Amino acid sequence: MALTRLITAAFDVDGPERQRSFTDAVIAAQPKEGGHPGAISAHFLHSADGGRVLLYTEWTSIEAHQEAAEAGHHDKGHEIFAATPGVRPTGGGRYHLHRSLPLPRP
Numbered sequence: 001m002a003l004t005r006l007i008t009a010a011f012d013v014d015g016p017e018r019q020r021s022f023t024d025a026v027i028a029a030q031p032k033e034g035g036h037p038g039a040i041s042a043h044f045l046h047s048a049d050g051g052r053v054l055l056y057t058e059w060t061s062i063e064a065h066q067e068a069a070e071a072g073h074h075d076k077g078h079e080i081f082a083a084t085p086g087v088r089p090t091g092g093g094r095y096h097l098h099r100s101l102p103l104p105r106p
Contacts, residue, residue: 004040005062006095009055014086016050022080022087023053029076036073038064053087062094 013019023044030042040058047053059065068074081089 004097005059005065006097007057007059007065007092008095009081009092010090011053011055011081012051012088012090013053014051016046018084018086019046019050019053022084025080025084026055026077029080036064036068036071038068052090055092062096065094 011022013022023046026044038060040060042055042057045054045056057065059068081087
């Protein structure tokens, strides 16, 4: 089984309402059916202070993420990132799972 790859994108935002509206807009822009076969999941995390959004997506491989980007599957999301007032991309990266620690069983 291939290891899951994690792709992150981080944003500074102007408050909790911007967090919600930005996240809702990105989710609404996603295809209702289909999508890229290498995509596993996407998670939006909002900071407690209302100032940041962290998006992390899980992919079957880095190559699957690159293929989706080259096919234009991320274009709508990038348009939203660039066009939403009060949202500023701050970075991101690609990661692979090195090791997991299971929770102790009671």
